[in-house]
Amino acid sequence: GIQVEQSPPDLILQEGANSTLRCNFSDSVNNLQWFHQNPWGQLINLFYIPSGTKQNGRLSATTVATERYSLLYISSSQTTDSGVYFCAVDYGGSQGNLIFGKGTKLSVKP
Amino acid sequence: KAGVTQTPRYLIKTRGQQVTLSCSPISGHRSVSWYQQTPGQGLQFLFEYFSETQRNKGNFPGRFSGRQFSNSRSEMNVSTLELGDSALYLCASSIPGPQQFFGPGTRLTVL
Numbered sequence: 001g002i003q004v005e006q007s008p009p010d011l012i013l014q015e016g017a018n019s020t021l022r023c024n025f026s027d028s029v030n031n032l033q034w035f036h037q038n039p040w041g042q043l044i045n046l047f048y049i050p051s052g053t054k055q056n057g058r059l060s061a062t063t064v065a066t067e068r069y070s071l072l073y074i075s076s077s078q079t080t081d082s083g084v085y086f087c088a089v090d091y092g093g094s095q096g097n098l099i100f101g102k103g104t105k106l107s108v109k110p
Numbered sequence: 111k112a113g114v115t116q117t118p119r120y121l122i123k124t125r126g127q128q129v130t131l132s133c134s135p136i137s138g139h140r141s142v143s144w145y146q147q148t149p150g151q152g153l154q155f156l157f158e159y160f161s162e163t164q165r166n167k168g169n170f171p172g173r174f175s176g177r178q179f180s181n182s183r184s185e186m187n188v189s190t191l192e193l194g195d196s197a198l199y200l201c202a203s204s205i206p207g208p209q210q211f212f213g214p215g216t217r218l219t220v221l
Contacts, residue, residue, distance in 0.1 A: 031208040041147075041198050043212040050208070086153065090208075097143065097166050098202075098210060100153035 002027045002091050006101035013077050013108050021072040021104045023087035030090055032063050033098070034072050037084040046072070046085075077108045111137055114203050114213035122219045128189040131216045135182050135203030142184040143210060144176060147198040156199075159184055160206055188218075196220045 003026040013019055023032070034046040047054050047061040049070065054061055058077075063070040074081055084105050088098040115134045123129050135142050143166075144156040155168040159178035176186040182203075188195055196219050202210035 033209065035212070041200075041215045041217065043200065043202075045209065045211060048209045088153075097155045097158060097168070098145075098153075099155070100145075102152050 002029070002089065002099055004087060004089055004099050004101040006085075006087060006104050008104060009102065010105045011107070013106070015077060015079060015108055015110050017077050017108075018073070018075045019077060019106070021074070021085055021106075023070045023072070023101055025068050025070075025089050027068070027091060029065070029068075031098075032070050032087060032089050034061055034070070035086045035088065036081075037086060037103070039083060043086070074106075077106075079108045079110055082106055082108045114201060114211055116199075116201050116213040116216050118216060119214065120217050120219075122221060123191050124221050125191055125193060127191050128187060129191060129218060130185055130187045131199055131201075131218075133184045133186075133201030133203075133213060135184070135201075136211060139203035139205055139211075140182050141204045141206035142178060142182065143202045143204075144184070144186050145200045145202065146170075147200060147215075148194075148196075153200070156186065191220045193220050 005024045035043040049063045051065045058075045060073045084103040086103045088100045141160045143158040147153045158166040162178045173189045178184045198215045200215045201213045204210045
């Protein structure tokens with residue numbers, strides 16, 4: 001089956017720093033989403049981005065489908081950005097079934 | 111619009127018992143998917159329902175089952191609980207479409 005790899009697994013930043021999180025996937029996908037899991041466990045939708053670039057405030061994401069990777073950029077990080085960031089994909093024949101990476105755990109220090 | 115709701119939020123059971131978790135999707139959404147999250151295995155797909163029919167199933171034993179009602183609400187059941195079933199169970203809804211929206215989860219502890 002399709003493999004989804006995220007890097008780095010852990011990231012510690014000082015408040016105000018920028019960061020880039022990466023998601024590689026092993027096969028063509030129909031859909032790619034980025035999520036932020038808050039300390040209480042809820043997955044918050046950040047981006048639906050099967051291809052191209054999107055921006056939402058301090059966050060932006062780029063997916064290069066032909067090269068099978070996606071990047072999540074966080075600028076001017078804040079302590080509230082702490083948590084685990086997941087990318088998830090679905091592919092042909094897996095409707096309703098998202099395959100998740102193992103996540104990047106981000107800690108932003110004041 | 112209200113988001114996805116899951117009940118209960120926390121649950122403690124003992125080995126051998128069974129448990130039922132409930133999920134109410136976003137109004138107008140007709141597809142519900144369930145996921146299990148554990149520290150060792152990460153987030154894994156359990157099953158997906160649309161129009162009261164299971165369309166897709168992950169690689170879990172038959173002790174894990176689910177159903178969907180005509181109002182799109184879904185339940186999942188785990189019978190003969192094992193210690194390894196301790197996890198965060200997440201429900202997601204979609205129209206259906208490419209985006210899934212997740213509920214707050216039910217944290218199950220099996221003692």
